[in-house]
Amino acid sequence: MSFGRPPSISVGFSATPPDRGSFPLDHYGECKQYMQTYLNCLRKNGNNSTPCRHLNKDYLECRMNRGLMERDDWRNLGLNGVGESGSSTVVKDNPKDRPNV
Numbered sequence: 001m002s003f004g005r006p007p008s009i010s011v012g013f014s015a016t017p018p019d020r021g022s023f024p025l026d027h028y029g030e031c032k033q034y035m036q037t038y039l040n041c042l043r044k045n046g047n048n049s050t051p052c053r054h055l056n057k058d059y060l061e062c063r064m065n066r067g068l069m070e071r072d073d074w075r076n077l078g079l080n081g082v083g084e085s086g087s088s089t090v091v092k093d094n095p096k097d098r099p100n101v
Contacts, residue, residue: 024068024069026063026068030062030066030068031059031062031063031066031068034055034058034059034062035059037055037058037059038052038055038056038058038059041055053079053082053083054082054083056079056082057074057079057082057083058083060077060079
């Protein structure tokens with residue numbers, strides 16, 4: 001290898017999987033309604049995510065169902081118990097704002 005010349009790709013190149021937390025973009029907008037609903041909730045609540053956690057869970061569920069991210073346990077995503085009956089999550093948004101999918 002000489003100085004100033006790009007390195008040869010065939011020497012020492014190996015593909016590595018993406019870091020945890022990186023996932024394919026939603027090019028076809030399959031989960032766009034869920035994303036918009038979540039972002040609207042954040043705006044209504046001054047970027048406080050606590051009242052919008054159930055919408056975040058819906059969005060991630062959509063992504064997992066469509067193969068846009070690897071399925072993971074809700075506990076690992078910090079959403080364990082969100083949206084379940086008896087949950088103590090405060091909900092300020094209107095359930096009618098949820099996407100009709």
